[in-house]
Amino acid sequence: MTLTRRSLLQTTGATALLASIGQQAFAQAGFETARIITGFAAGGTSDTTCRRLATAMAPGYAKSVVVENKTGAGGQIAVTYVKTQPADGATILQTPTSILTIYPHIYKKLPYDPVADLSPVSLACVFDFGFAVGPAVPASVKTVPEFLQWVKANPTAGNFGSPAAGSTPHFIGALLGKSAGLELKHAAYRGTQPAMLDLLGGNISAVSGPIGDIMQHLPTGKVRILGVSGEKRSRFTPDVPTFGEQGLKNMAHSEWFAFLLPAKASQEVVGRLNTAMKSALAQKDVIDGLAGFGLEAMSSSPGELADLLKKDTAKWAPIVKEIGFTAES
Template structure:
């Protein structure tokens, strides 16, 4: 990512000031009920982010807030649902980056315009990805090179799951497979948790997903995390080396979850929602709650968010071309 996490991590001192802004916003907007839409199922990091933020917004931005899981098509259905909704601040979309920065490169036709059909409000959390293996992979495999060697020796079992085809966690192992000349078969799921259940059950060899979705399964002792995708070791999995440490610097990628309004939202609505979300994401309850899922809170201005989206779309173009994946194939 182009932005420094430290620059935008919310300081507690800012919360009190922003809280007053959000309380005033509630009085001005008079919002009775807020709906937050996510394209991923309950139990995962996307859903958790929505629910923590919804709880924090209740009584400050809106009198009540609910989360709606519109799963399917790798997050596309949720985004498509925003196109015709009123941009009055009563409905928000929460989504990862891939649907706006990678999908335009892999789909000839999307059911939404990644620029025109949403109004970016703020980034909410940043996180790294991990590569976890389950009981299908021998215990002697403890690092990425060992996994690649095992995959070469066991082609029928050389597979991995991810939360969606065309997502960042799909492309990290796919890029590794191309550069290392290993045939790794990809299995797309509707979220990371369904993939993890199959991995723990021995139906697939590995899962590439948000680190927070992987560490939840460590206590069971059936999975091992071989690598994380950040520039440095992840504080939620400090004993796991990065891809870069293991000789794969091209696999260094982090991601964000962001909040969006429907298209053509008025500037004053965007400003009110942005202020309310900054309060929510600065609260200790949200910060600590999301940390248990491997997520770090972060906010931006709407303009900064637009700029990040544009730069990430450019960045992913050549990576997609190198991998050679198209969703229409």
């Protein structure tokens, strides 16, 4: 995998050519409406990514491209739905990595096979996670180690929310607790935004989620990010130290969103959608729009995405084992 966060930006000069070629190819699809399916609630980063791409893809790929939020079961409902749809390119799955690379390690039986039931198309973006606290935590707590010390003194307040059980941000919170010999109580939500609402209301102490989902609430003055999960500081929150900078080892975890089709999609269908995605993701308004939500636009070939899926699935196996979480736990 040779992708870097600058790789897409370096292709911006080819946007006009992609668009020109794409308009001819897309017209052959004949779609009145194409649908992008996400398993998470409106207003979050997954939904935002879908809507930005939907706007950029119409009317070239289809006369209209709409977004449908099929929430529930931590994103499984959306994947299960898409795998049953015709593989003609009219129904597209958008999903974060954890549903495809972590869930196979925590569920004895999934209603879908990430490899056999889906055809990789392209990456959409990459991003880091933040660990944020709200009104339930004293203002004197300014770092992750200070939060963990506060939890030791106030064990009943040791809880955090994440977008889904078994997701990357869930495991980040669990690993943070484990680093201090604590078990932080986890609350799973249907996306990060519902968790943020409970954080703002003082119903939970912390939220582990995509930086972009947290950034939206910083202007309220009620939320502060204690740390970020990247190998280096995020350009979106440059004043917030990484977990590593705070002495927390082996805590560098980023994630990506990707687009996939039902498994029986032909190479022609996959290629047509990949071209449409690359064209959309190279548009400046899409790049800037995603950046406003803490997301860095990045496309890939179907093969590169397939390789990344395989690599990340292997990466998470020992981490899940260390945490000891299963869907039944």
